[in-house]
Amino acid sequence: TQTEQIPRGNLKITLAGVFGEEYITPLALNLMKIYPELSVELSFSEKIVNLEAEDFDLAIRVGTLNDSQIKAVKIAVRKEYICATKSYLDQFGIPKKPEELRAHQCILGNNDQWSFQDKKKQKSIKVTGKIRSNNGRVMLNAVRQGLGIAKLPGVYVKDLIDKGELIPLLQDYLPHEIPIWAIIPTHKKEAL
Numbered sequence: 635t636q637t638e639q640i641p642r643g644n645l646k647i648t649l650a651g652v653f654g655e656e657y658i659t660p661l662a663l664n665l666m667k668i669y670p671e672l673s674v675e676l677s678f679s680e681k682i683v684n685l686e687a688e689d690f691d692l693a694i695r696v697g698t699l700n701d702s703q704i705k706a707v708k709i710a711v712r713k714e715y716i717c718a719t720k721s722y723l724d725q726f727g728i729p730k731k732p733e734e735l736r737a738h739q740c741i742l743g744n745n746d747q748w749s750f751q752d753k754k755k756q757k758s759i760k761v762t763g764k765i766r767s768n769n770g771r772v773m774l775n776a777v778r779q780g781l782g783i784a785k786l787p788g789v790y791v792k793d794l795i796d797k798g799e800l801i802p803l804l805q806d807y808l809p810h811e812i813p814i815w816a817i818i819p820t821h822k823k824e825a826l
Contacts, residue, residue, distance in 0.1 A: 642671035685819035711811035739782035
């Protein structure tokens, strides 16, 4: 007879942002309830880590993967929105094309190069602003106070857009879906 294998030991995951907070964390905590001999370490960071060198079992990352040698599984997709309040747009105007963002106060995250798609062609626009944070909730608070235009995942802004508190901008220029990946180190490929 086969011995039933019960997960035990430490599961070390690197992840970033609200997707990790809202979706991966509850799954990891639920695993601990089901398998009491399992411990979980969730390391939140935007930086790309060396999974093997830092002994991670799993990485959750958003966007295009550059390394074709890694073992990755697409686990979800997200949609991003560029948005502002009506009061900001009434005062400073509504950008109709991505290039017009250069004349606006943009609320910046880790990247001041915002990507767009124009007729299936990808382009990048450098934006500027007085507010920068690597925390989505900080960026959301700034946009809600009318301090500029932000680019945020739907999990932060979709309800506010639906309620009319935030106005979506330039939707025809944004990708419809951005992939979310589960990545395992090469020495653990047999796990997926």
